[in-house]
Amino acid sequence: MTDLLRLSKLFVASQYEEDGTLIIETKSKNPRSPKRCCLLHSLDKNGTKRQRFRDHPVQGQPTMLEVVxxxxxxxxxxxxxxxxxxxxxxxxxxxxxxxxxLEDQAIRLPFTQVAALNGVHETLIRRLFEERAARDLADYKPSLPRVLGMDEIYLHKRARFVIGDVANKTMLDMQPGRRDVDLRAYFEPLSGRDRVEVVCQDMWKGYHTLTKAMFPNAVTVIDKYHVQRTANYGMEVVRKALYHNLSNKDRIALKRQRAVFLARWETCKPETRTRLDRLFGLYPALATAYDLKERFYDIYEAESRAAAEEATTRWLASVPSEFERPFKTSIDAINNWRPHILRYFEHRYTSGYVERLNGLIRAMNRSGTGYSFEVLRAKALLKHGRIIGPADRLYSLRIGEEGAAEAPEIPSLWLLGIELSTLEADLEAGTF
Ligand SMILES: [Zn+2]
Structure with missing residues (x-):
């Protein structure tokens, strides 16, 4: 019967069933007296009390320990x-x-499901998970990659900071906000900051300031897609400006064509080209705007930084004065970030996984799990992060020793990053 219990300090006195629940009556092998109460005075045995504690199911049957x-x-x-x-x-x-x-289940399954499976309240599951996460992730420090991505996702109406390993397309961590003071405090204690070579970011000034302060040897590369997107915006402004002089019918017709203007001429279908040509005939301003947009994208076709420099200069010079306002975002992007945008041609990294992040947000908003940001982060890390424990760490150390002048500082937990596709699929399936 002790086998059934497998507890070190208790032995089974008897067992019986009560309303379908298995009650296991237990006693201590050696009752452990609590610490002294009053100095120099003894604690004397004074009878027993029966107390019940929920235990995990034994062969699928709800089980309670009744401890004498x-x-x-x-x-x-x-x-x-x-x-x-x-x-x-x-x-x-x-x-x-x-x-x-319960903690293990809370990591693997939705809290509601764990609560239902075990006949306990969801609040208990959430508390247990939070305690476990606080314990397991207390020492968690992401190991910084050579190419670091800084991004944000909007969750619960706030911009959340996300860092990733751009070269390996994985997410390393999330932080609740992106205030400079908080992010400095977050990065400051991380080892290997001097080994970060490239930081990939959108055009948020704060990230660049942070990079200069935290990553002394890194260069900033502005993500290609964020730059290109500004030209779509210019295209939209020109299209919408036409609305003022249009009849209701024509305006609605033009609104419906929104997507065709975003298509790239090189790769779009013949029927899209036909539609575009017809619209260009009706509204010549759209032809100019589309051409500006296409040539802005084309800057990225350049094969060298020098060629890209030239294409950029040419593009700026080609913007007709009446299109400077609609394309202000693109023009400002170049004027404010030019060296960092063009550095892409020396370090061809983009925050490719950002697309995954967008899918992730949709999935998170849809899943309606009601998890707080902190729970989401912890769950993502504990469930999908490949965390290396102490044994593996030793192994990594040995590998690291070969030829390494200085042994790398080993954080107590190593996390190799989360595949965003895995996390997204989990959320989509409602199993997160
Ligand atoms: Zn006392």
Whole structure:
């Protein structure tokens, strides 16, 4: 019968069923008296009390431990104390192993599902998960990659900071916001900051300031897609400006054509070209705007930085004065970020995984799991992060020793990043 229980400190006295629940009556092998109550006075045995604790199911059957718990009385002040039970969580009235079992499930499954499976309240699952996450991730520090991506996703109406390993297309961590003071505090203690060579970012000034302060040897590369997108915006402004002089019917017709203007001429279908040609005939301003947009994209076709420099200069010079306002975002992008945009031609990295992030946001908003940002982060890391434990760490150390003048500083947890596609699929399936 002790086999059934597999607890170190308790033995089974008897077992019986009560309303479909297996009740296992247990006693301590050696009741452990609590620490002293009053100095120099003893704690005397003073009867027992039966207490029940939820345990994990035994062969699928709901199970409770009924512990015959030793009571003690202080011989000086008369206070009552109970024997210490290392196998149970007294506050929650569950066994420690049931708690661990619930924590493990909470990492793998939605909290609502764990609660339903085990007949406990969801609040308990959430609390247990939060405690476990606080324990497991207390020392978690992402190991910084050679090419670091800085991005944001909008979750619960706030911009959340996301860092990734651009070369390996994985997410390394998320932070609740992107205030400079918080992000400095976050990056400051990370080792290997001097080994970051490239930081890939959108055109948010804060990231660049942060890079200069935190990554002394890194260059900033503005993500290609963020730059190109500004030309779509210019195209939109020109199209919408036409609305003022159009009849209702024509305006609605033009609104419906929104997507065709975003198509690239080189790769779009023949029927799209026909539609575009017809619209260009009707509205010559659209032809000019489309041409500006296409040639702005073409800057990225350049084969060298020098060629890209030239194409950029040519593009700027080619913008007719009446199109400077609609294409202001593109013009400003170049004027404000030119060296960092063109550095792409020396370090051809883009935040490719950003597309995944967008899918992720949709999935997170749809999943309606009601997780807080902190829970989402912890769950993503604990469930999908490949965290290397101490044994593996030793192995990595040995590998690192070969030829390495200085052994790298080993954080207590190593996380190799989360495949965003995995996380997204999990959210989409409603199993997160
Ligand atoms: Zn006492």
């Amino acid at each position: 718990r030793q009571r003690f009385k202080c011989s000086f002040c008369g206070a009552t104390h109970y024997e210490e039970l290392p196998d149970v969580d007294g506050d929650r009235r569950i066994t420690v192993r049931f708690r661990t079992y």
